[in-house]
Amino acid sequence: MSGSKVASMRDAIATLVCDGDTVAIEGFTHLISFAAGHEIIRQRRRDLVLARMTPDLIYDQMVAAGVARRLIFSWLGNPGVGGLNAIRRVTEGADASLELEEYSHFGMVARYTAGAANLPFMPLRSYFESDLPRVNPLIRPIASPYGDGTVYAVPPLKPDVTVIHAQRADAAGNTQVWGLLGCQKEAAFAARRVIVVVEELVDEAVIRADPNRTIVPGIVVDAVVVEPWGAHPSYVQGRYDRDNRFYRDWDPISRDPAATDAWLREWVYDLDGRAAYAEKLGQERLDSLRPSGSAPSGAVDYGEYR
Amino acid sequence: MTAGRPGTGGADAGFTKSEMMIVAAARELAGQRVCFVGVGLPNIAVNLAKRTVAPEMELVYEAGVFGARPARLPLSIGDPTIVTGATAVTSMWELFAYYLQGGLIDVGFLGAAQIDRFGNINTTVIGDYTRPKTRLPGSGGACEIAINARQIFVIMRQSARSFVDRIDFRTSPGNLGGAEKSERIRREQGWLGRGPSVVVTDLGIWHFDETGEMRLDFLHPGATLDEVRATLGWAPHVSASLAPTPAPTEEELRLIRDELDPEGMYTK
Numbered sequence: 001m002s003g004s005k006v007a008s009m010r011d012a013i014a015t016l017v018c019d020g021d022t023v024a025i026e027g028f029t030h031l032i033s034f035a036a037g038h039e040i041i042r043q044r045r046r047d048l049v050l051a052r053m054t055p056d057l058i059y060d061q062m063v064a065a066g067v068a069r070r071l072i073f074s075w076l077g078n079p080g081v082g083g084l085n086a087i088r089r090v091t092e093g094a095d096a097s098l099e100l101e102e103y104s105h106f107g108m109v110a111r112y113t114a115g116a117a118n119l120p121f122m123p124l125r126s127y128f129e130s131d132l133p134r135v136n137p138l139i140r141p142i143a144s145p146y147g148d149g150t151v152y153a154v155p156p157l158k159p160d161v162t163v164i165h166a167q168r169a170d171a172a173g174n175t176q177v178w179g180l181l182g183c184q185k186e187a188a189f190a191a192r193r194v195i196v197v198v199e200e201l202v203d204e205a206v207i208r209a210d211p212n213r214t215i216v217p218g219i220v221v222d223a224v225v226v227e228p229w230g231a232h233p234s235y236v237q238g239r240y241d242r243d244n245r246f247y248r249d250w251d252p253i254s255r256d257p258a259a260t261d262a263w264l265r266e267w268v269y270d271l272d273g274r275a276a277y278a279e280k281l282g283q284e285r286l287d288s289l290r291p292s293g294s295a296p297s298g299a300v301d302y303g304e305y306r
Numbered sequence: 307m308t309a310g311r312p313g314t315g316g317a318d319a320g321f322t323k324s325e326m327m328i329v330a331a332a333r334e335l336a337g338q339r340v341c342f343v344g345v346g347l348p349n350i351a352v353n354l355a356k357r358t359v360a361p362e363m364e365l366v367y368e369a370g371v372f373g374a375r376p377a378r379l380p381l382s383i384g385d386p387t388i389v390t391g392a393t394a395v396t397s398m399w400e401l402f403a404y405y406l407q408g409g410l411i412d413v414g415f416l417g418a419a420q421i422d423r424f425g426n427i428n429t430t431v432i433g434d435y436t437r438p439k440t441r442l443p444g445s446g447g448a449c450e451i452a453i454n455a456r457q458i459f460v461i462m463r464q465s466a467r468s469f470v471d472r473i474d475f476r477t478s479p480g481n482l483g484g485a486e487k488s489e490r491i492r493r494e495q496g497w498l499g500r501g502p503s504v505v506v507t508d509l510g511i512w513h514f515d516e517t518g519e520m521r522l523d524f525l526h527p528g529a530t531l532d533e534v535r536a537t538l539g540w541a542p543h544v545s546a547s548l549a550p551t552p553a554p555t556e557e558e559l560r561l562i563r564d565e566l567d568p569e570g571m572y573t574k
Contacts, residue, residue, distance in 0.1 A: 028369050028398060029384020053398075054446075077443035079345055079382035080571065091441045102430075104445035105368060106402040113399055125407055126450040128495055129479035135435050149496050179389045180369045181397045237386050244381045295390045 004171040005224045006201065009273060012223040013039045016193045021160035022049040022072075024112075024191065025058060028182030029079070030237060033165040033197045034058050035230035035274040041065040042268060051159055053108045053183065057233070057250050060084040063098060064260045065268070070099035072157070074108040081247055085254035102136055103154065109183045111157035115190030121153040128152070162191035164216070165231045167239065168200045169207075173221025176213040178297075179237025185215045197225045199236055211302075229278040229286065240289040319528055321554050323508040324463075324573045325562055326526045329554040331415075331461045331506040333359055340364045341413045342406065342451055343374075345383050347461045348415035350562070350572040351506075353379055357561050368447040370396045372405060379566045402447065406454045409498050414455030416448050418462050420473040423519045423540050424488070425460065425480030425502030427452065428473040435475060445477050452478035457503040464507040464537040471539040485518030509534050511551060519543055524551040 017023060017040055025033050037058040040048070050059050051072040062068055064086035076084055090098040103111065110122035123142060133139040133152065142153045164184040169175040175196050177184065188194045196216065201224070207214060233246035253259045271277050278286065331351035335341060336359035343352045343365055353376060356363055365374040369384040373393025380387055389395055396405070405411065419442050420428035429448055433439030452458055458480070462468060480502045481488040488501055505512040511524035521543040522534060527550060534542060567573050
């Protein structure tokens, strides 16, 4: 096998993420690359347009650290806990400074899908009688060319960089995921550059033994970063659980700008990467996040055909 | 107001207002086949229904799961427990395009920050959009669920700030300005959804009458009409045959307290 794309997180972000880029770190609750977000903060990128269906804590942290100029999103909250407080500070009241570009979930998925398929727009039956098209002029009504009514259109979203986290990939970037799939496939195919972060680097033969599980082929991947625990406090199906304690703890931290800065210093700036972060979390905390049991899939037989 | 501690269903009732609301919402799902489960209170109501009145109901989560069998009630609806043991895990494109927009969803179960008498929902901002007093989460999947699910159920606590004469932003359409307009627009534009059919609150159960406006049909134990009126921004339609909501059964309370929400995340 030739052409290994394996890189350190530091090198991947340094070479593939530039000031002013549109960056999508995707993953719906599952497989959110906090490791990449923290490295972007450490390298002090500026003026980024951050795209993500659910900005989640990672974009709250990145906005608090000052990397973002604009947010493209569809649901802005800390699920089950409340708001994203750092983002609220720069989006509420007269001093609101962060630009917002807002869709519904289906609208965001449709934007990535149009981007991945090289289409000028994607039609959908959302937004009728909603105020969303009024505040986002990129959501536009369009008559069916076949004369059977009106639908809404959203434009393609083609990030400069998409970052996804996965259970495993080979050195060429062929990437396999199980559990919630979100819109990572669409966001990766839509992007100009793709960084895949994985829990485990595997041999090409492991990928080829189960090709149905491949969501992104190496041909669209620029870098493969091996970063165990890289999705914490989000989760990786079958490996570690969502750290709901952290999602709750972030609420009081993020309500206080000084506490937020102190957290960023302690957990991002003062650490040199994810291995140090995992070590700082401690073995007890990590062990508490292991699944309570095993639930293996049944194996399928693809057959051999010569 | 009936005597009783704040947050309880009345003196010696033995259950809280939140528990009554969740139980009443779950019971409304009897007989439904496919339910799209929203974030927050809908999640516990639907999971209670699955364990009581609607054991055959398919649970659909926007994260891309059809036929979920969650073994625990998670803080987030994107939790790994909705995957293990499910019928199907799909991309979010498939979930929204084929399952929802394709017409497979009988009930979309939503929460809301603000609602008006016609069931139009705001989850976007309080105040002006560009300079909001409070920035709320936004649509998520609610806008397309409101349009494409065959009917909409809503669960939310009642207050003068949330049940308002005019919502600050219409994220998800309900019966628009009334039944006549709503039916005409839905027909002309080919929506699959018929709109909102029930709103369950901590005080009672509202269905929608022929004008498209919500009508109070059931009052929870311990709640009064004065309390209902004090927590609304309009003069409500009240059913001529207004009835008391049957109190939660021991089994319903056991399921909520011991199985679904032992930490009291939803029922506080």
